[in-house]
Amino acid sequence: MTNVLILGGTGWLSGRVARAWADAGARVTCLARGARPATDGAEFVTADRAAPGAYDTVSEREWDEVVEISSTPEHVASAVAALAPVARHLTYVSSLSVYSANDVIGADEGAEVSAPLQPGEEYDYSRAKAAAEASVRDAFGDRAAIVRPGLIVGPDDPTDRFGYWVARLALAGREPVLTPTLEGRVSQVIDVDDLAAFLVACGAEQLPIVANAIGDPMPFRMLIDAAREVAGHSGDVVEADDEWLLSHDVQYWMGPRSLPLWLPSDMPGFATRSNAAYRAASGPLRDLGDTLRRTLADEAARGLDRERRSGLTRAEESELITARRRAD
Template sequence: MRILVLGGTVFLSRAVAAAALQAGHDVTCFARGTHGPPPPGARFVQGDRDGEDAYSDLREKWDAVVDVTSEPRHASEAATALGSDAGHWTFVSSCSVYADQGTPGQDESAAILSAYDGEGPAPREKYGEAKVACEQVYASALGGRALIIRPGLICGAGDGSDRFGYWPARLARGGTVIAPDIRNAATQTIDVRDLAAWIVRSAEAGLTGRFNALGPSVSFGDLLTRVAEITGFTGEFRWCAPSWLARQGVSYWAGPDSLPHWLPEGFEGFATRSAAAALRNGLILRSVDDTIREVLDDELDRGLDRERKSGLTPGTEQRLVGQTPVS
């Protein structure tokens, strides 16, 4: 197949390009190239989706196109320029499109947010609405040729968000670890390799429709137990009451001085969505241990003490440990 990846140089889109190459396909990546090259073996077309006539070098017949954008204008322009020449189109959306994040076990039939209708890139707090708008663009323009995938949290080598990698890296450093006492809360993290491989197989099969793509359901306590065993952690967990952490200014989920996987009240359904439809249609999930090992190796390569986009800084953690916030 001739596959065009809009992106192909960063995390998920790069993993898709790599999976497609491994499967023997002819892969073209279209990106600015500011974050590095595409995988070896891919054809690289340098360009900027914000530029004039951005897709002029891509007006060819494509068996499949893959896009991960969260900008509705980019989706609209790509659909207009390339949609008629694409046999199959995959858009990677997000479970953030759902209006109800509090009800466990929901599937793809759950209500979604209203589409973002603002000008230009959507602000961060409108990420879900922006993905809805992109979904609508592709569903309208591609019709029966569109596959819309809604992942939850994605992790793996090259993840720039640190939303999963924080924990293997932190436990590998040892010492006393501040953790939210949400040991029974569910987590669902999909390995980027599994998601990318399924995207390629779905394009090969011509799969269309809407699918949640989620990793194995594991409690937070069990996840940290597995991370501790794999990293050889011999330190101490300081399990802290969520209410106490919130009062200390610790952030949920992601960002500076956050604790990944910790979500506020009202998000009990975020990591408990159903991926049954995707699993029936070829999604294959590796073990959590396999994912942890891959992420740990990547963290060791990148440096355990590097600056992170998510997680507690050593200074903040030391301050919290000193205040003995035991639940």
């Protein structure tokens, strides 16, 4: 039986990876603080990764695969040092944010990454992931897969970004919905279950790979149109340009009073990364409609009009639409 250690294993992505490995017949162990339960059938090891000896128990056993997802460089460095002697392979979940710039369309894994974060420096996510990648390479060499996901989407997404659109369109029904200007904008996503399946495959096949785990770039208008179809939206789509939105305190990308996935126009490479390596390694990419349907079912179960971590409230949106129409 395959022995798999997941550092974490109780969050959104890592929990799905744990379940996918368990479904594949592996013996799964999750190491985490214990704030959330592990997937059914998994062994749970409680440990504070910031404490000395956090890996003492698991470093006494042999592992066919280790999955690491942390963006805390110190945690990753201590974990790989402790586990490299007893693990055959490690899959590290990095991020497309590890790259130092987003100005080149179609950039692949050879693009420059950020300078690794050094101890004592102010935290920076991109540099933290770069430091973690460096620790993984130093400890595991060609026994490691480094997977760089882009925007992860699908059911149970705790960020509320991608799901905002299909939920808002379903809630609006025949009424208008506000979007940024759609022409020329691009989006690029990866379904959480496709990513989980790929992470399992990396371990099962002991792949020595660096891969951008992301879907094909698509016009943002295509995403909105597909979401409208799934949601059954028949109202108007009211577009507003960047200057107008910013002047009305609407935020980019995520968070309260934002239009999720909307980005400044000076980041042309952000949602256009090459996924050729991922495809060459048989990384799965499901139909966008399937992801949207599963996401809408989850959003409906949680409440289309619930308080969200990202997006406009319906009241905020309606006020902005009125203001936009008056301006026209």
